[in-house]
Amino acid sequence: MSSESLQVGVVLGGVAPEHEVSVISALQAAAALDRDRYTPVPIYVAKDGTWYTGEPLLEVEQYQDLDALREAATPVALAPTPHGHLDLLEDREAGALERFKRPPLRTRIDVMLLGLHGGPGENGGIQGLCETVNVPYTSAGVLGSALGMDKVMAKRVCRAAGIPVVDFVAFREDEWGYREEAALDECEAALDYPLVVKPARCGSSIGIAQAEDRASLDVAIEDAFRYDDKVVVEEAVEALREINCSVLGDRHEATPSVLEEPVASAEDEVLTFHDKYMREDGDAAKDGEGRGAKSAEAAPEGMAAQDRIVPADLPDERTEEIQEMAVRIFHHFECAGVVRIDFMIDEATGQLYFNEINTIPGSFSFYLWEPSGVPFDELLDRLVRIARRRHREHNGRVQTYDVNLLAEKSLRGVKSGDGGA
Numbered sequence: 001m002s003s004e005s006l007q008v009g010v011v012l013g014g015v016a017p018e019h020e021v022s023v024i025s026a027l028q029a030a031a032a033l034d035r036d037r038y039t040p041v042p043i044y045v046a047k048d049g050t051w052y053t054g055e056p057l058l059e060v061e062q063y064q065d066l067d068a069l070r071e072a073a074t075p076v077a078l079a080p081t082p083h084g085h086l087d088l089l090e091d092r093e094a095g096a097l098e099r100f101k102r103p104p105l106r107t108r109i110d111v112m113l114l115g116l117h118g119g120p121g122e123n124g125g126i127q128g129l130c131e132t133v134n135v136p137y138t139s140a141g142v143l144g145s146a147l148g149m150d151k152v153m154a155k156r157v158c159r160a161a162g163i164p165v166v167d168f169v170a171f172r173e174d175e176w177g178y179r180e181e182a183a184l185d186e187c188e189a190a191l192d193y194p195l196v197v198k199p200a201r202c203g204s205s206i207g208i209a210q211a212e213d214r215a216s217l218d219v220a221i222e223d224a225f226r227y228d229d230k231v232v233v234e235e236a237v238e239a240l241r242e243i244n245c246s247v248l249g250d251r252h253e254a255t256p257s258v259l260e261e262p263v264a265s266a267e268d269e270v271l272t273f274h275d276k277y278m279r280e281d282g283d284a285a286k287d288g289e290g291r292g293a294k295s296a297e298a299a300p301e302g303m304a305a306q307d308r309i310v311p312a313d314l315p316d317e318r319t320e321e322i323q324e325m326a327v328r329i330f331h332h333f334e335c336a337g338v339v340r341i342d343f344m345i346d347e348a349t350g351q352l353y354f355n356e357i358n359t360i361p362g363s364f365s366f367y368l369w370e371p372s373g374v375p376f377d378e379l380l381d382r383l384v385r386i387a388r389r390r391h392r393e394h395n396g397r398v399q400t401y402d403v404n405l406l407a408e409k410s411l412r413g414v415k416s417g418d419g420g421a
């Protein structure tokens with residue numbers, strides 16, 4: 001390990017239903033980082049919101065007992081610095097008594113590799129935190145993250161840009177409660193069965209269900225509200241082909257990956273959480289293909305274990321159409337880093353639809369970049385370089401206005417008795 005290597009804070013876990021999925025994605029990335037250039041520093045956000053660091057957090061087996069893992073790890077608080085990096089400072093209030101026998105640990109972080117999925121980890125919350133403490137981070141910014149996490153807003157942005165989306169209805173929980181029948185009437189008036197119901201701001205196919213009639217629609221909406229207070233109901237594409245494309249870059253340059261076609265299990269009408277993360281019958285799960293060389297023995301497969309066809313079997317013209325649309329969407333959302341954009345093709349009509357954008361995709365979509373000629377370690381290297389470049393550009397602009405409004409002269413007009421508030 002080089003003494004000049006960058007300290008990469010690998011952020012994982014989070015207060016979100018995708019907590020375990022995040023652990024998988026982030027540990028894959030930590031294992032694939034080039035140790036000659038980067039030193040991974042795990043930053044685990046527990047389900048209760050407490051932050052930890054420590055070497056045990058890099059070992060996937062440790063997560064089988066979260067209570068024991070937290071005892072072995074070091075609770076930390078964030079300590080901003082004026083130097084463009086972040087310090088992790090041991091949190092003594094949350095620590096064990098024996099920790100008081102030595103000086104508190106302090107660890108420098110040069111760049112944050114965000115591996116959180118869903119909730120405040122993907123909706124702009126932690127992105128805003130990184131910007132507030134002025135540390136580089138590998139993700140879309142606050143705007144793109146917030147828009148991308150909200151399926152309703154994402155569809156509206158794309159529709160306004162002339163990108164096709166399926167017909168949909170959306171409402172919040174307070175618009176549903178005590179007026180369920182009216183809301184169901186609204187859905188049935190605007191849409192045709194079968195329908196797909198989704199929490200508006202949840203990922204990994206959590207809370208998604210297909211409804212064939214009014215009764216099943218009622219049940220699906222109630223279940224979706226367990227995960228979010230906003231729900232989207234959309235028309236199902238019955239002759240469906242799902243096609244995904246990853247995009248890597250920033251506003252200067254964005255490159256699309258090869259395409260994939262995910263394959264749902266025979267008994268499922270839509271891709272489920274189980275299809276994405278828990279199946280063991282796919283080619284990737286059987287022979288390890290698609291994993292980064294450095295991560296093959298050190299981390300679980302995550303999204304790499306899902307059954308998929310890569311590259312998707314599509315005509316060249318259709319492939320180029322989807323790739324070009326993916327790059328357009330990437331720029332519309334002002335994205336940076338790596339994203340995955342999911343599309344739907346109606347085989348009955350040939351119509352292509354935008355489905356959703358994942359601004360921190362599962363497994364960082366490395367399984368799409370390796371067949372595109374970008375190994376996992378190189379993908380991570382590009383993410384870090386993009387993050388640092390954006391950070392330099394941001395800090396090159398005026399951050400403060402050099403005038404002291406709190407000087408005695410400036411305060412005269414606001415003092416009590418001088419007409420101030």
